[in-house]
Amino acid sequence: MRVLVTGGVRSGKSRHAESLLDAALPVVYVAPGPTRDDDDWAARVRAHQERRPEAWTTAETHDLATALTVEPPVIVDCLGTWLTAVIDDLEGWDAPVDELTGRVLDLVGTAIAAMGHDVVLVTNEVGLGIVPEHRSGRVFRDLLGTVNQRFAEACDEVHLVVAGRVLVL
Template sequence: MITLITGGARSGKSGHAEQLAAAAGEKVLYIATSQVCDEEMAERVAHHRASRPAHWRTVECWRDLASVITPENDPEEVILLECITTLISNLLFEVTGETPESEWDYAAIEQFIGQQIDTLLAACARCPSPVLLVTNEVGMGIVPENRLARHFRDMAGRVNQRLAAAAQDVWLVVSGIGVKIK
């Protein structure tokens, strides 16, 4: 079973997802997709780690998620993946490498990301554990002024639509309040 939790930046979606995970069972596997690339991100990751219950298992992973979300997972252990938007960003920069942004083929990038999301959804479907996916709602703001941000918003929005369609439950979190919308 897939549950999607979405909301804007600092909306409380992570806290809501953690509450859902804790309510679903004592055992939680937390999959963190962030990469530490500077001191600020290191502080954010440390803060998130410290805020989670010590007995939750944590795996830091954003590639090959099908090796973590498997048919062999414990059905009593809830999986919480935080967050899809960061995963998309990591994949985008992995596939583009050192290529100048002016030379990026956004259609090919989106196809690659789509394949990774297909793999993730297939892994979730085979997994006996409930899976909570956290993502940023990117479509409620103004149109970004730069090309990369516009394409990223579009890709993330389309990924979110696919995840919401596959999910059995979808929550929108606004100002710390979760509203079940599916």
């Protein structure tokens, strides 16, 4: 099973993704987001951590390729925060778009090649709203849309979550 779960902020996509895996079995929960010194961010992270089953372990890493090679089922939450961390790591917010896109897609290709079975990927759906005013918003939106397409091609199913409801695409 390879599933990409997408949706908007607070749509219920993380809870749905978590429900796809057995809470009693070992699962590696990959948290690839950036670390921040921000109370709101810390509260979000804590809420996610507290609802994880005891049999699950957490891996905080930006290295998706390595994280996806482990034996137990894997959940990655989420590709949007992973992309933010990668762009930060690459110091790419001001880089030429073609160069940044190439570097990110190389990482995506390596991660996809490393994916085993029983992988659930969570991502944010982008592009349903207005065109962002700032360059960084446009770069992020465009790159995440491309990243989502690549992972969707490698998955068996794509689930769209809206208001807690799931539509299998």
